[in-house]
Amino acid sequence: MTALISFDHATLGYGRRVVLSDISFDIPTGDFLGLVGPNGAGKTTILRAILGTLVPQAGTVTKASGLRFGYVPQRDSVDYNFPLKVVDVVLMGRYDRIGLMRRPSRRDRDLACAALEHVGILDLADRPLGALSGGQKQRALIARALVGDPNVLVLDEPTTGMDLVSTTQILGLVRELHERDNLTVLMVSHALNEVANYVERIALVVERGFRIGTVAQIMTEETLTQMYGIPVDVDEMHGHRIVVARRPPLEPGARRHA
Template sequence: MTAEPVLIGRTLSLGYNQHALIRGLSFEVRRGEILGIVGPNGSGKTTLLRTMLGLQKPLAGTVERKASLAISYMPQRERIDAILPVTALEVVLMGRSARAGVLRRIHSEDRDVAQRALALVGGEPLGNRLYRNLSGGQQQRVLLARAIAADSEMLVLDEPTAGMDVASEAAMIAFLQELNRSQKLTIVIVTHLLPVVLNLASSVMLLGTHSILHGPLDEVLQEESLTELYGVPVHIGIIAGKRTLVVGRPGDHRV
């Protein structure tokens, strides 16, 4: 049985200052889906993400959310100014207090949830450390823990593995898959790293300059479509059970 849609975009035109980057886009994000949004630089990935989140109005069209859909957003860590002397645990607790009532204080139960979320992402030892003193990968994990601690139905992640080493990236992919499987979380991930989407997403939205492909992973992320989109030969292979990508030079026919 097909899961119900939780977020629907209808004939969207997206962009800035009346300059449309994306035109006529319609899509559905279904409950329990992991949707990867990929595309070259400037294709409108972040604009689409911000529109989905309600942070930016579309130039035309509408975005409908399922009533009372709770979304947690994990921005790129560079978007957060770490001047504030807050600990990692306090950052995670912000995920709780954002959902709580205005006058509600933080309870011990909230602290427990925040500690568990930190532990889930392997960040338990970071709890008392200042967020600004953490490495980039550690900050990513703390922001992910904040998103998890909010107990939302949908996670929206903007470049969650940016700046991570390969081990941390693999662990993040495995973790998000497990989160999706065990908690039935809907996950939308924007990234320019195709291997991340290849090994994580169940469906893909591939944003090109002239066309947008949206559908199941295997139908959308094919060598032909990627080669055409990026203008370089792209080959998809499987090594040790994981999909990987090999990119040739422009004009090459073999990789």
């Protein structure tokens, strides 16, 4: 498979501070990759390097020519105070194609409606974005990412703050988009348990550590214990892998609170 994005011994950081050093991996066409790790470990740094907003301090990050990202930001980075209809927000995904000093055409609006239909919320097109539920907002932002006809769909913490039902529906939708449209997907998340049961590969980022592999390769007690630095158990339930951090034993003499 052709590599859309290649990290070749890339060192990433800000100013003089190095966040991750000497990382090499490819994201091939049709990949469904979860970029997972605790907060502050460097997920966003890798994401910025992929999106091209951060230049590596050393090594290279190369992208296939004409590569276009459909970006779904963290929900709280969008200002819902703006009185924008859902369809108007989706249209933003085509602003760069529409060009400077030009208004969206009838065709742009049709494409926006088609994207909303694709994610199952066409009936909400004329509702204010701020009036939607968390899951519906996320669908609207995914529709905006899709309307620009991207090669890679990038989602930044798509389920943060969502309830179980919405989380399951959003992750199900993303997997559906990957399988139905053969879309390359990169999903950034701190929630290993959520991501591991949907993606095909995992890039695990911990402080000063990076490892990438298939879900089966990464989701082992040995790998996770080594990477997180705490003992973990990996169990399987109804075909789902579940990671549980082992609870440290009580100190002798410590009182158990009711």
